[in-house]
Amino acid sequence: MRVFCFAACAVIVLGIAGRTQATDPTLRELIPETAWESTGISKLAESEREALVRAILSAHVNLLAHRSNGVYVIAPSVSISMKAREMLLRTGIPEVSLRAAYRAVVVVRSGLFNPLMGVYSNIFELEQDADRQLNIAGPRYHVYVFDLDEDFRPTQVSHDSFQAD
Secondary structure (H helix, E strand, O other): OOHHHHHHHHEEEEHHOOOOOOOOOOOHHHHHHHHHHHHHHOOOOHHHHHHHHHHHHHHHHHHHHHOOOOEEEEEEOOOHHHHHHHHHHHHOOOOHHHOOEEEEEEEEOOOOOOOOEEOOOOHHEEEEEEEHOHHHHHHEEEEEEEEEEEOOOEEEEEEEEOOOO
């Protein structure tokens, strides 16, 4: 049963590996036309503007690639932290600093069905909410996965729970 729980957590964390990509944005969506004169974009030919869009998108993809090598872990107590790191070790997912992560894994222990709110305006609100959980007792471990945008705003992508030891 325990192996199944770790495998399920790995699928949750790794299975949602790709970010959904919308159609490529136009230059007007990336840089407001009001800034075109001051930045010199208005002087570019259409082919140069298209090249600029490709360069901006490539830089964005490279930024995300540098942030995709691991997950940021939020596990408020010592025992929960040990359990979170044990799960990551078994699944081969490295833990990284907040700055290097594009995904956060939150582990809490609780008797509630869904102990975290799920919607947060920033990562610090999420950490505070996780810290407010009982985390010492409770029949279930809850594992949440949040995507982090460029401003480190979390968006919940999954929640799973399994029986505590």
